[in-house]
Amino acid sequence: NAGVTQTPKFQVLKTGQSMTLQCAQDMNHNSMYWYRQDPGMGLRLIYYSASEGTTDKGEVPNGYNVSRLNKREFSLRLESAAPSQTSVYFCASILAGGQETQYFGPGTRLLVL
Amino acid sequence: GENVEQHPSTLSVQEGDSAVIKCTYSDSASNYFPWYKQELGKGPQLIIDIRSNVGEKKDQRIAVTLNKTAKHFSLHITETQPEDSAVYFCAASGGSYIPTFGRGTSLIVHP
Numbered sequence: 001n002a003g004v005t006q007t008p009k010f011q012v013l014k015t016g017q018s019m020t021l022q023c024a025q026d027m028n029h030n031s032m033y034w035y036r037q038d039p040g041m042g043l044r045l046i047y048y049s050a051s052e053g054t055t056d057k058g059e060v061p062n063g064y065n066v067s068r069l070n071k072r073e074f075s076l077r078l079e080s081a082a083p084s085q086t087s088v089y090f091c092a093s094i095l096a097g098g099q100e101t102q103y104f105g106p107g108t109r110l111l112v113l
Numbered sequence: 114g115e116n117v118e119q120h121p122s123t124l125s126v127q128e129g130d131s132a133v134i135k136c137t138y139s140d141s142a143s144n145y146f147p148w149y150k151q152e153l154g155k156g157p158q159l160i161i162d163i164r165s166n167v168g169e170k171k172d173q174r175i176a177v178t179l180n181k182t183a184k185h186f187s188l189h190i191t192e193t194q195p196e197d198s199a200v201y202f203c204a205a206s207g208g209s210y211i212p213t214f215g216r217g218t219s220l221i222v223h224p
Contacts, residue, residue, distance in 0.1 A: 004156070031210050040122070040216060041216060042119075042202065042214045042215060042216035042217050043157070043202065043214045045211070048211060050210065058211075090156050090157070092156075094210050096210050100145050100147070100162075100206060100210060100212075101147065101159050101162065102147070102149075102157075102159070102212065103159075104149075104156030104157045104158065105156050106154075106155060106156050107154075107155070107156050
């Protein structure tokens with residue numbers, strides 16, 4: 001099992017450009033999450049998907065959209081990137097059904113100029 | 114909603130010493146408390162967790178204690194080694210599968 005995979009690993013954008021961060025898990029997990037990590041701020045939840053077909057806002061959803069494409073894949077889109085979105089983005093998944101351990105991907109490092 | 118506070122933000126110890134990281138939470142409904150370790154350039158990884166019906170749990174050199182009355186839980190690492198150097202996150206959740214994370218502790222173990 002590859003676990004949780006994310007693409008790309010690194011990305012540099014100019015202000016106003018758009019991009020989609022991809023995430024996939026091969027553990028048959030039900031719930032998936034997108035976090036951003038900034039120095040001193042810990043992990044802040046952007047959006048989550050409790051199950052296939054559902055998505056909900058987290059703590060910091062402004063400027064982002066998500067798509068739960070199927071049970072395996074959960075993408076994060078920046079429609080018009082801003083310098084404030086420079087961060088490290090992590091995707092995570094949980095099996096649910098009583099199993100609450102989160103499994104994280106390796107992260108995408110995004111720089112918006 | 115839940116609020117998790119984590120201290121200290123940075124902890125520097127000598128190899129072989131013990132390290133303790135403390136977290137407090139606000140929501141008495143929280144019943145699952147995991148600890149994650151994040152090495153440089155990687156995603157967080159679970160190292161130990163505890164549920165509200167247990168007061169202490171050990172796994173080799175690491176242990177977690179939970180005081181439900183005081184709403185705090187702690188991570189204890191004994192006989193620290195340089196490879197323990199990382200950022201550690203605590204979290205709390207109440208069955209909604211939406212954990213709230215602390216801001217992290219950067220542990221530095223000096224050889």
